[in-house]
Amino acid sequence: MTTANTPPPATAGTSHDGAPLGVAMIGYAFMGKAHSNGWRNVASYFDVPAFEQKVLVGRGAAAVSEAAAKYGWKETATDWRTVLERDDIHIVDICAPGWMHAEIAIAALEAGKHVLLEKPLANTLAEAEEITAAARAARAKGVQSMVGFNYRRVPALALARELINEGRIGNVRQVRAAYLQDWLADASAPMTWRLRKESAGSGALGDIASHAIDQVLFLLGDQVTEVSGRTHTFVNRRPGAEGLEDVTVDDAAWATLTLASGAIASVEASRVATGRANSLQLEVYGDKGAIRLDLENLNELNFLDATAPAREQGFRRILVTEPDHPYMGAWWPQGHIIGWEHTFTHQIRDFLLAIDGGTQPSPSFEDGLEVQRILAAVEESAAAKSALIQLAAAPTEGA
Amino acid sequence: MTTANTPPPATAGTSHDGAPLGVAMIGYAFMGKAHSNGWRNVASYFDVPAFEQKVLVGRGAAAVSEAAAKYGWKETATDWRTVLERDDIHIVDICAPGWMHAEIAIAALEAGKHVLLEKPLANTLAEAEEITAAARAARAKGVQSMVGFNYRRVPALALARELINEGRIGNVRQVRAAYLQDWLADASAPMTWRLRKESAGSGALGDIASHAIDQVLFLLGDQVTEVSGRTHTFVNRRPGAEGLEDVTVDDAAWATLTLASGAIASVEASRVATGRANSLQLEVYGDKGAIRLDLENLNELNFLDATAPAREQGFRRILVTEPDHPYMGAWWPQGHIIGWEHTFTHQIRDFLLAIDGGTQPSPSFEDGLEVQRILAAVEESAAAKSALIQLAAAPTEGA
């Protein structure tokens, strides 16, 4: 049930009635910094409804004040509940850790706030289902929600989706997705909350394989029906505050996914792939062509048209910086690349336009839930010696 | 007389006494948009003295208001002279066209404003010399100035300079610099002010070869003593408002430069290099190693260490996104690339820190003048059948 996110035309009229939308953001660590960048810059490049960066919310008053000053938020608060009570807040952008998602997101939706929720929906499948139910209920009242799979807004990936949708690579058969990082390659890298199951849910699987899996769904517009999975922890103990501590999440994960169309995708994620700083690699092979890309060169898409004469076939490196390319008309002249952070700028742009237009932003919480059901199936299969797990069909909606 | 711009440590304390620095920007086209991005974001990433984006100046009141709203400027003005009279303006960022540089920059310096001047210094060598003289006089009074060769702030180029300075490639012998674009490859691309000598000064030579030449000087910290040059216009007439008009600037330029150290650099620039959107390529060959990079992948530096055993030698692709890399500690975790626009963010950061520290920012107007003397020599040589032209030594200063 992957919803489409072909961006609305950049020139769309998007006037918003009445007062500017008031935005509150909860959390100001890595993701908060990246989301703030998007809020601070989106209106300089895109025609979006008026909004204000009203409140930044965090637990430490001093730290949140400093962050607000740096990142462009007018006010600060230390209690998110009081912020949800404010009438001048229309949007809540949740960048808090995963274990807090359910409580905050459900409260915000019930308070009638549009919610942008950083992925993953939650640390457990049960919570993710609750959140999704809350979003469905809120949607009926015109309250919108979106999960932050920001890579859907990489222009090269959006272009890849367009080309696939247009049939330029024909019927997709085989997909290879890998998300390789190396920040845990050093066995002496210290223990963090990201390496404990109770705080992080899982390791490379939830953190980065989730992006790779979302991309498979996004690019193919397809559903997963079957999963074989495997996970492994190469470094089982790492130095913590009080000596060596147990790492209780995976360092790497592998899966094969059967898609409803009959395509098969392999997924591999690792945080110990020495020399790969942040490499999300996607390869999609159809019967008429193929697509390849790597996030370390996120302004490039490799496309092969297999209907060309064999003599002339080859992967062409498209530098995705032309005005015709998704989102790029708003930026710089051709050949001037954009950075990773603008995946969030584009995400906020599309979120704002959807809210302004009264439509469901994409990806929805249902999309986010779908990814988590697949991640859960990977873990279930891993626990069952990699045996294939059937995925129940996603519950279909009225719409 | 290329001044160094090793960035001050990112953690430097830079508190500014008294009121925030007031900034006025003149011009809001392509460069104004890019500079505004830098002003809007620099304080979110770097520890810089307090400043305010006070006034945006442009001739059309309605258009400048719209631009100011988009780009984050508080006020607008249509007459730059009145802005120079304001006591609350301490910095003037000049993004107006080249033919206006001399008048504005000299007035601003004489009014005691620190000046950030987009390259080139001016459209003629005579004007560039006047501007430089004004900057020298102003500097004596503590008024600083900087010319906007933004590519010096590409982290990969800054890293290249560090490696070269540290002797990692030994004595440089041969440099290959090329700046290739293709926006004029289509013979039916329309006439613009950039294609008329009176408004643009020159074509690919001044617009982009200038960047390549500045990079040669920056990377080597050397001086040019001799120049052989050539220019050519492949498409002599282009459609204008009233039919075909004469193109009076070059489409492409070639030069070889002798450097004081004995190194030789070749420079090639083109706006008709079909398929090259914006490719500034630099190759530096020393007796102990080599450096290569391409602006289309501006987060990457290729470095070869020829002192390694032959069995292991090879250009290594360094993804310049580590905390240890110039400027990058302020941005995202490793592997998350930044965009072209942040060359301007870094430029503003270094400009602000220099002003705050009371030191001359780099590159100075003298550096900008040096580039223009070389460009003039290329034109002189081109007019003399490419015969080598000797460059007089740059006037040495007391400092």
Added chain:
Amino acid sequence: MTTANTPPPATAGTSHDGAPLGVAMIGYAFMGKAHSNGWRNVASYFDVPAFEQKVLVGRGAAAVSEAAAKYGWKETATDWRTVLERDDIHIVDICAPGWMHAEIAIAALEAGKHVLLEKPLANTLAEAEEITAAARAARAKGVQSMVGFNYRRVPALALARELINEGRIGNVRQVRAAYLQDWLADASAPMTWRLRKESAGSGALGDIASHAIDQVLFLLGDQVTEVSGRTHTFVNRRPGAEGLEDVTVDDAAWATLTLASGAIASVEASRVATGRANSLQLEVYGDKGAIRLDLENLNELNFLDATAPAREQGFRRILVTEPDHPYMGAWWPQGHIIGWEHTFTHQIRDFLLAIDGGTQPSPSFEDGLEVQRILAAVEESAAAKSALIQLAAAPTEGA
């Protein structure tokens, strides 16, 4: 039990006593053409014992005569059994189809001929075991044998093994191996013997995943203990001589392999990966570095040394054409690349040197059997919904 094949020094004296070794080759299709190239050229580049290309054996007298003339064989024969009776034949190079391997190879070994056997050992595991037993028996009598995993003789792969052996990438954790081809991407590509289980054994799995798996064993010098596998046929019927026929082998295969050291390798093979003509990709991630390469650029090895300062780390592209590189001292000056066919030239060189030295060539039939046991486990797992299969430890030998 992967035996090492660090090539003997190129300058080794290798005089052979008495008459030149007489060589017979059986089969002259694709592999016969490639092996012949090796026999015809090996002595022009390497110092090997004297030998003669005596007899080419094939079923059709006319065709085999034509092939012998083209490929440099002195005589021809249509019955391989009579050739095995000749005293002047010391070496039999078997390039016949897989289903004939067992009969010919066992007969040749029993006749006291040294055997070079093209991979796979056989189409079934049972036959492979018989062949290996025969080789073991023959070895005791000084009769040598070698299975043709030619990619072990790609200089870049041999260099990769050297670097791994020297500990340059530390302890290996994760391996990614993929062999991607696209000659079956077109659904109208015709039926061939390679697509029938009875003649080919399996599809992408035996044909090309076998190479990838052999490389994992070769590069790591390790053993597989556990396998999860999957296979799939995307195009189930293809046009044959008499209309559409059933394809009874896989188009693609996936596996994860646990190695005795604790490393995990993923393997993916496909013949429908549109745009990938012949791409064997290997990535090996250790705790001190990493190795990457792609057979489409077989003269290049990418190596990352993670013990270098982070500021300077990057995959370096080593052009494996230096005299210090395995095998390359015999060829051309640096920078002059060699072609795919010389993997066979190197294979024959090492085979001849081992025979001359009275040592077991590598890879042995035991090595070939090990690959086939893994392939069988992949099929077994695939039939059991990808559940992990334990591999019995390879029978250890006295030596």
Added chain:
Amino acid sequence: MTTANTPPPATAGTSHDGAPLGVAMIGYAFMGKAHSNGWRNVASYFDVPAFEQKVLVGRGAAAVSEAAAKYGWKETATDWRTVLERDDIHIVDICAPGWMHAEIAIAALEAGKHVLLEKPLANTLAEAEEITAAARAARAKGVQSMVGFNYRRVPALALARELINEGRIGNVRQVRAAYLQDWLADASAPMTWRLRKESAGSGALGDIASHAIDQVLFLLGDQVTEVSGRTHTFVNRRPGAEGLEDVTVDDAAWATLTLASGAIASVEASRVATGRANSLQLEVYGDKGAIRLDLENLNELNFLDATAPAREQGFRRILVTEPDHPYMGAWWPQGHIIGWEHTFTHQIRDFLLAIDGGTQPSPSFEDGLEVQRILAAVEESAAAKSALIQLAAAPTEGA
């Protein structure tokens, strides 16, 4: 006057009447080894007239015997003059040093032998003109000649020429050609005959810039009318047998060439480009597309079609290993790359077919002379402070 060398169809019937052509080769160093490889293998892949590798000629009897045994020559001789008298020799392949070319080639042509002459034609322009005159006279009698610009037979370059000829990149405007090597980057690399003007003629200019210039002529099918040049020696003294000796040839050379069509080519050659083992890079920019390639990846051609929609444009990497690609039908299945040495195999194939067909092989001595006239003009310009030199039009022939 660049003659075309589109290869005759690979399937052409080429039976030769009467006895096989007898071939003698003079010289057996680097080029002799490479040419021998071609003679030894050409008939295994291509349908060529029957020939025999009869005599290898060299001055030292022992060394030439050893070389003949290794490289497949039946007999040896130490005096080339006696070989020219033999009736059973029809072809002379001259791989001797450049200073011997004139004497041998003219004698061979006068003796009625077809001549394949390794480039350059000669060390001096005067000698090159004499040789060319001799070839013209011989041609009138049916005696053919060819100069060995082997890179014309790189399949990717032959494909590039085809695409350019077909108009796929439109009118060519700008060409960038560079041939970069690094074997002299080490200042302690020893003195050799290649570094003395009397034995080598020139340095990087004649040795490798010559290839780059020939490629410009070959790819464009055009003539040079004007030249500006520059040469430089970075390391002036190198260790010889008796201490430091003067290097009297260039280490690097630069030129711009005006072509009759109005295109402009830059050429740069270096033997001190650290990290570039053997990199011949060509870029051709037309008004409808572009071509790029690098000899270090000689099986790849990069082609950009600028008539495609901007959204889809990009350089496509064509792996030139398809049966449709020039020469490649004779080799291996798609994706299996060939090595540098087969440029000579292809050269011999085309040479033999032309002789068999009674036509002039390409490139002719006139083509070789044209390159030398350009090299001489580069030197003349370099001596005149890089001032442009006009090239007289090549003398047109009756044919």
